[in-house]
Amino acid sequence: MSTLIRRLAAIASAHAAIGQVSPTQSTLIRATLRGIKRVHGMAQAQAKPITLAMLRTLVRSCPEHSVVRTARDRALLLVGFAGGFRRSELVRIAPADLVFSRSGVTVTLRRSKTDPHSRGRTVALPYGLGTLCAVKALKKWLDILQREREDxxxxxxxxxxxxxxxxxxxxxxxxxxxxxxxxxxxxxxxxDGFSAHSLRAGLVTAAAQAGATTWAIQRQTGHRSECTVHRYIRGISPFKMNASKTALRF
Structure with a gap:
């Protein structure tokens, strides 16, 4: 079942890349998948989320990596985390898609997995504290990039x-x-257990732990379903942010 899901996801991604509606969204395909799930069930393989502590470690300088590579890696990881971007969205971002301001930077995604008609959406990355500031890391990488390439x-x-x-x-x-x-x-x-998706999962989990609302998380990540967002929130004890605890003031 997991292999089938990966293949369908690849088909959907390929269609989104060329601005076409994926056949995987058809009523027949969706009904077939629901039937398979009812009969066989489906254990979802989820990437482990990157935590803030891990992110601080990842953006430190590594002796074996050049200054240029370190700047690229920092910007890639911090922007990927702060934006909650899918990997396909992250690698398509161009400097022309960025608008810097005193509050941070806005990133225009011209197309994505959930935007087959390329309507686009805007994601805001605010300035952060210390080594976790995606905006400063991005500016440093762009300075290097502009020296390297005229285009x-x-x-x-x-x-x-x-x-x-x-x-x-x-x-x-x-x-x-x-x-x-x-x-x-x-x-x-x-x-082990970490992938590009870990950045996106890490942002959702960290935001939920900090008390961000589901709609705010969806606005950042582009998730269309609250149920999907809830599946991303893991590593949080069921006793934290507990509805009963809040209602009864335990």
Whole structure:
């Protein structure tokens, strides 16, 4: 069942990339999947969420990584986390999609998995504290990028960086997870169970722990369903933010 879901997700992503409606959204496909779930059930394989403590560790300098690569990695991870972006959304962002202000930066996503008609949506990244500031990390990476490329404004901003710190072509979707896991191993963290989706799951979980409303989380991540958001919120004790505890003032 999990293999089938991954293949359907790949089909949906491919159609979204070319601005077409995915056949996976058809009534027949949805009805068939519901029938399979009722008969066989489905255990969802969920990526472990990146915590704030882990993120602080990941953005530290690594002796084996160049200054350029470190700047790229910091911006990629912090922007991916703060925006709650899907990996396909993250690698498509270009400098032309950014608007900086005193409050932070807004990112215009021109298309995404849940936006097959490319209507676009805007995600705000506010200034953060200390090493977890996505806006400052992004500015530093853009400074490097603009020195490297004359056409940097229109091309995807997250690029390959070789061992000598030279900037290459745009990253593919799969590179986000590879960079995250490589950074985890270089920082002494265990990478089992973590993927690019861990950044998105980490933002949702951390926001929920901090008391953010479901609609605020949905506005940031682009989730259309509250049920989907609830599945992302994990690692929180059922006794925390408990409705009964709040109502009865325990």
């Amino acid at each position: 940097a404004e229109l091309r995807p901003m997250f690029r390959r960086v070789d061992r000598y710190g030279r900037v290459g072509g745009a990253l593919g979707d799969a590179a986000v997870g590879s960079i995250l896991r490589d950074r985890m191993l270089a920082s002494g963290l265990k990478a």
